[in-house]
Amino acid sequence: MSRSPRWALGAAVGLAAGGLLLATAGPASAHNVLVESTPQDGETLDSAPDQVELVFNEEVLEGGNGIVVTGPNGSTYEDGEVQTDTERAWIGLSPLDQAGDYTINYRIISADGHPLEDSLGFTLADEAVPSDEATDAQDPNGTTDDGSPEETDSEDPVADLAMPPWVAVVIAIAVVGIVVSILIRFMRSRGNSDA
Structure with a gap:
């Protein structure tokens, strides 16, 4: 038995392992991070914003993105769909009707396909919200003027945007398959030329 087939088999295994390593480690090395937001994290506002804008260090892909703004009473205020433009993602807001702390939860899809x-x-400062006459329709107990319970969405909209992590696995399998196929053809052609 010649050394040629063993060498080719060793090379095939090495290339397949290298391809698998590159396919799974490549995307993990790139990290998209938030570099700016409007409003800024921890900021106290004297006027209510009409949108939330997030700026990242890398491109944000369209689809699968979510931005949820939750007010002091647990109500959410996003209005419309998340919009993207290169490194920016933003969403319009319904009028913010209560002073207090607001939370912005976001989930964006990075250029490498990974969610962040x-x-x-x-x-929101007291002077930023409308006067009591304008907000009398909402009771702090979660009821409307007619006494009926205020409707709230109990599901977590950000959790519904999950993207499966199988993309890297599919790429890795494809790379390994291509490498093995090429090496098998190479081994067969070497075997035919040796005969």
């Missing part, structure tokens, strides 16, 4: 989730917050 985090949260930040801001405070």
Whole structure:
């Protein structure tokens, strides 16, 4: 038995392992991070914002993105769908009707296909909300003027945006399959030329 087939088999295994390593480690080395937000994390605002804007260090892909703004009473205030433009993601807000702490939970899809989730917050000062006459329709107990319970969405909208982590596995399998196929053809052609 010649050394050629063993060498080719060793090379095939090495290339397949290297391809698998590159396919799974490549995306993990790139990290998208939040670099700026409006409102800023921890900021106290004298006027209510009409949107939340997040800026990242890398491109944000369209689809699968979520931004949820939760007020002091647990109500959410996002209005419309998340919009993206290169490194920016933003969403419009319904009028913020209560002073206090607001939480921004976000989940964006990075350019490498991985989701990035985090949260930040801001405070809305008393002078930023409409007067009591404008907010009399809402009771702190979660009821409306007619006494009926206020409708709330009990599901976590950010959790519904999960993207399966199988993408890297599929890429790795494809790379290994291609490498093994090429090496098998190479071994067969070497075997035919040796005969």
